[in-house]
Amino acid sequence: MAHNNVMDKDTLERLRARASQHFLDSIAVKQEAEKILPDQVARGIVAMTDCLRAGGKVMACGNGGSAADAQHFAAELIGRFERERQELAAIALTTDTSILTAVGNDYSYDEIFAKQVRGLGKKGDILIGISTSGNSKNVVRAIEAAKKMGIQIIALTGNGGGKIATLLGVDDIHLCAPSTRTARIQETHLVLLHALCDGVDHLLLD
Ligand SMILES: O=C(CO)[C@@H](O)[C@H](O)[C@H](O)[C@H](O)COP(=O)(O)O
Numbered sequence: 001m002a003h004n005n006v007m008d009k010d011t012l013e014r015l016r017a018r019a020s021q022h023f024l025d026s027i028a029v030k031q032e033a034e035k036i037l038p039d040q041v042a043r044g045i046v047a048m049t050d051c052l053r054a055g056g057k058v059m060a061c062g063n064g065g066s067a068a069d070a071q072h073f074a075a076e077l078i079g080r081f082e083r084e085r086q087e088l089a090a091i092a093l094t095t096d097t098s099i100l101t102a103v104g105n106d107y108s109y110d111e112i113f114a115k116q117v118r119g120l121g122k123k124g125d126i127l128i129g130i131s132t133s134g135n136s137k138n139v140v141r142a143i144e145a146a147k148k149m150g151i152q153i154i155a156l157t158g159n160g161g162g163k164i165a166t167l168l169g170v171d172d173i174h175l176c177a178p179s180t181r182t183a184r185i186q187e188t189h190l191v192l193l194h195a196l197c198d199g200v201d202h203l204l205l206d
C-alpha cells in the first residue's frame with residue numbers, strides 16, 4: 001500500500017525551518033571549534049601515530065551516541081578511513097556485551113570501561129574517552145585507571161569538559177566542543193575523529 005503522507009502546509013513549513021536551523025546551529029558550533037581545536041587535534045595525531053608506530057594501541061569508550069562514535073573510530077583505524085593502509089591497533093570498549101553485562105551486574109556500570117582498561121591496556125597505549133557532558137562516571141573511571149598505568153588520554157568532551165577536564169594533565173589532549181547541546185557536541189566529535197584519522201593517515205602514508 002502506498003503511503004500517503006498528508007500534512008498541512010504550515011506544519012511542513014515549521015518542520016522545514018527546524019531542519020534548516022539544525023544545519024545552521026551545527027555549522028556555527030563547527031566554525032567556533034575550527035578556531036580553537038586544530039592545535040589540539042594536531043597534538044592528538046602526533047600522539048596516536050607515535051603510539052601506533054611503537055606497537056601501542058588505541059582504546060575508545062563512551063556512552064550512547066559516543067559509544068557509536070568509539071566504534072566508528074575503531075572501525076576506521078582497523079579497516080580504513082579514506083585510503084588503503086596497514087591495519088592500525090584500535091579497540092572500542094563498548095562492544096562486548098558479556099563483559100559489559102558481567103561487569104555492570106557484578107560490580108557497577110561505572111566500572112565497565114575501567115576494568116577493560118586495566119585488563120587490556122599497557123603503558124604507551126592511548127585511551128580516547130568520549131563524553132558530551134564530560135561527567136559520565138564510567139568514562140571518568142576509565143580515564144583515572146588509564147592515567148595510573150601511563151596511558152595517555154585524548155578526551156572528547158563538551159559543556160566545558162565537566163569532571164573529565166579536571167583529570168587531564170599537560171600530556172593529555174582535550175578536545176572540548178564549544179557547545180552545551182549534546183547533538184551539536186556529538187556532531188563536532190565526529191569531525192574531530194575524522195580529522196584524527198586523516199592526520200594519522202597523512203603521517204603514515206605521505
Ligand atoms: O545520543 C544521545 C543524545 O543525542 C544519547 O544516546 C547520549 O549519547 C546518551 O544520553 C549518553 O549517555 C550521554 O552521555 P555523555 O555524552 O554525557 O557521556
Ligand SMILES: [Zn+2]
Pocket residue numbers: 065183186
Ligand atoms: Zn544523538
